[in-house]
Amino acid sequence: MIEGRMETRTAILRAARTLFLERGYAGASVRSVASAAGVDAALPIHYFGTKQALFLEALPSMPDYQPLLEGDPDDLGERFVRYVLEEDGHLRPLYLTLLRASDAGAVGEQLRDLHETTFVAPLESRLAGQDAELRARLAAAVVGGLMYALWVVGDDQLLAKGEDDIIRRYGALLQHLIDDRL
Amino acid sequence: MIEGRMETRTAILRAARTLFLERGYAGASVRSVASAAGVDAALPIHYFGTKQALFLEALPSMPDYQPLLEGDPDDLGERFVRYVLEEDGHLRPLYLTLLRASDAGAVGEQLRDLHETTFVAPLESRLAGQDAELRARLAAAVVGGLMYALWVVGDDQLLAKGEDDIIRRYGALLQHLIDDRL
DNA sequence: AGGCTACATTCAACACTGTTGAATGACCAG
DNA sequence: CTGGTCATTCAACAGTGTTGAATGTAGCCT
Structure with a gap:
């Protein structure tokens, strides 16, 4: 059994992170989180107040795009597309x-917050030319669209066209926005 | 009270369509659908077998993009962006x-099916140049990205930049893909 | 040591969920 | 009038998020 306030809290958080990512918000019940953490069924709510609050606190942080942004600005578009395609499962x-x-x-x-702080803002600071903010937001939409097509819709026939062509074409598209060439 | 097999079925479907779109899948309970349809709580499941089956049958069909596709091919990109921005709420x-x-x-x-039949396929048939299928799928991703940014993320600051600029820039981006200019 | 407080944990219960199967009712053919 | 078909009702099931009271346990003060 787990003892102590902090140990219990973190055990719940760890179990919640795993289960939420595995089964989704609705699919992971509070009781299943509790039992995966080896803890009484009422404790998750007792500690976090609400399933939704537990969910928000349990989610892992977004990956850091900083390394992506720092390289050669002429490859930024391709690097972003490549990152989505070759992402490690996190x-x-x-x-x-x-x-x-x-x-x-x-x-x-x-979601809005993550979109803003981990994507739009850092990208915007790298953009020269006019309408930097607008272009950063549109670039975020373009990248989001790729994740949408691949992961939400599950367009496997797009993937089957070959990652290289996707990287080339979609990367070039993104690069046009980044370079203000439209 | 409603009588007859067909009347009950369609009353349930109508109520389900409204409630699912209003409150989402999880937010609309089977019982709430039944009571909105003026029908016993067990009937929705009795008629459709499962909440999920009811959901799938109740959803309205996708709007028809045909008119969008038929106009001047040089404006196709702008027209799609404009359509997303000025869509009537359906x-x-x-x-x-x-x-x-x-x-x-x-x-x-x-979702995959709708994406394919209402978007990728008709668009692909309009594309000249090489890699038509790939470009159609990427174009679908671009449009999906705009809906994602505006509706899922809720990027109001993007909207605040002015619809005209969005239409111009994002439309031009899409047009590049359509015209095979990359 | 004994009694006390503070607090982590347990338990039982609430209203609600999707789903099921048996009971009820109405209508219509013979 | 009888029997049967079938739409509808009802009660119940296990599971959900959430709550409040009961239980236990650790440590501090006199």
């Missing part, structure tokens, strides 16, 4: 879980 | 509801 479940739970108000805010 | 709730319920296998398939 971003995808987080993205899908957040997406699908985004009708709950607080989750929507969290 | 597409958005349908898109969001499907998205958020897409972890259920059958809903995911439905």
